[in-house]
Amino acid sequence: MDGSESSDLDEPDELFQAVDESGGDDIFANRELLNIDHVPDENRIVGRDKHITELANEVGPVVTGAPPNSVILYGKTGSGKSLVANHVMERARKEANRRGYRIATVTVDCAQSKGEADTIQTIAESINTPSTGVSVPTRGISTNEYYNRLWAILDTEYDGALITLDEVDRLGDDNVLMLLSRAREAGKVDVPIGIISISNKVNFREQMTERVKSSLGHNEWIFDPYDGEQLREILENRKDAFHDDVLNSGVIPKTAALAAQRHGDARKAIRLLRHAGDYAKNNNIGEVTEDHLELAQEQAEVERLKELIAGLPPHSKYVLYALANLTNDAGTDDVWFRTTVIYDIYTKVCEAQGTDTLTTDTIRGLLSELAFLEVTESNQEHGGMGKGTYKEHRLLWEPSVVFKMDPDPAHVDTDQ
Numbered sequence: 001m002d003g004s005e006s007s008d009l010d011e012p013d014e015l016f017q018a019v020d021e022s023g024g025d026d027i028f029a030n031r032e033l034l035n036i037d038h039v040p041d042e043n044r045i046v047g048r049d050k051h052i053t054e055l056a057n058e059v060g061p062v063v064t065g066a067p068p069n070s071v072i073l074y075g076k077t078g079s080g081k082s083l084v085a086n087h088v089m090e091r092a093r094k095e096a097n098r099r100g101y102r103i104a105t106v107t108v109d110c111a112q113s114k115g116e117a118d119t120i121q122t123i124a125e126s127i128n129t130p131s132t133g134v135s136v137p138t139r140g141i142s143t144n145e146y147y148n149r150l151w152a153i154l155d156t157e158y159d160g161a162l163i164t165l166d167e168v169d170r171l172g173d174d175n176v177l178m179l180l181s182r183a184r185e186a187g188k189v190d191v192p193i194g195i196i197s198i199s200n201k202v203n204f205r206e207q208m209t210e211r212v213k214s215s216l217g218h219n220e221w222i223f224d225p226y227d228g229e230q231l232r233e234i235l236e237n238r239k240d241a242f243h244d245d246v247l248n249s250g251v252i253p254k255t256a257a258l259a260a261q262r263h264g265d266a267r268k269a270i271r272l273l274r275h276a277g278d279y280a281k282n283n284n285i286g287e288v289t290e291d292h293l294e295l296a297q298e299q300a301e302v303e304r305l306k307e308l309i310a311g312l313p314p315h316s317k318y319v320l321y322a323l324a325n326l327t328n329d330a331g332t333d334d335v336w337f338r339t340t341v342i343y344d345i346y347t348k349v350c351e352a353q354g355t356d357t358l359t360t361d362t363i364r365g366l367l368s369e370l371a372f373l374e375v376t377e378s379n380q381e382h383g384g385m386g387k388g389t390y391k392e393h394r395l396l397w398e399p400s401v402v403f404k405m406d407p408d409p410a411h412v413d414t415d416q
């Protein structure tokens, strides 16, 4: 060892002074446990035993290579639909394996998919193995050819398949559902296929055509939002995310109570707990207490929203203010407003801000951008006989968070 190395050992570098034996983090022992994508162990799925058993009963035959039933799972976001579907699929795959059958399991997020060919490409690619000898390029072949390759992969490699279509209402095309669910009947493939469709639009069924309804089957279940006790248990199971003695005993019950009161969404409850930890960490508080739970939440959300809309024109914010005022005055966050109604309030916001209004068409465009960023959600509605179609929009954020983006919030009167 030369002289310079020994002096390396002697002198601590103040640049890294804050990094202690815990990796520099005095709050979190394993923050990963509070990540949104973290999938809990199978014995930590809270309150969904009945749905797990029911789903297993419907898709169960596939573990012997027999045809499974298709199922639709409805429920608001964060109610455990994807978790239950993935959990049951994975157990079915293992059980089939144990019995000497191979089943393909795959989940497609239809919101991310760019149409029919892309959806089928995603499915085929994710279940493909080198031994099939089939290639699944990302482009350059027809939709029909993607189906042919999917059937070839299934026939050479598998005895059955379970396909979960998450956010199925975003497919925008019945063909995928029709062709997948009828493939065996139509003689395209020998392998039985079960489809688990997931939607957070509880009225989705009414929008489906008769053809799709009958191909999806009639098994449908609603996942209720979680209650305070279930959320408490879900959060308790992730307590290991924190160092011992850092989390005050009232934090989890309060987080669960707030989340149950507002939405019953497990994902949001977990996120709230994480924000509280981040708040304590960033402010060097050394412990997580109930007091800064709300503060942490709001601060984190305001920052996130600001970041999200940072790239948009300034009037996007005024449109957002209009929607926040409307939502706030409606007293519930599950309420939709037509473009024209939003435009009226937007003009009032502009007046309050001392700025000229943009045209309705421009505002329509801004609303689409906001929906793309998932700040709002848009729906095409049918006005009924002779009334044509129109768009409705909903705010996906708390109005209070929207207002806090500026020190001087734009409250306007929404009476028209």
Ligand SMILES: Nc1ncnc2c1ncn2[C@@H]1O[C@H](COP(=O)(O)OP(=O)(O)OP(=O)(O)O)[C@@H](O)[C@H]1O
Binding pocket: 036, 037, 038, 039, 040, 044, 045, 046, 047, 048, 075, 076, 077, 078, 079, 080, 081, 082, 083, 084, 199, 200, 234, 266, 267
């Ligand atoms: N019962 C539960 N037990 C433990 N953790 C849960 C439970 N339900 C949900 N979670 C957690 O919340 C996350 C979100 O749940 P999930 O993705 O299943 O919701 P979802 O109903 O499919 O909603 P979305 O439509 O938004 O995808 C899960 O990844 C998991 O971390």
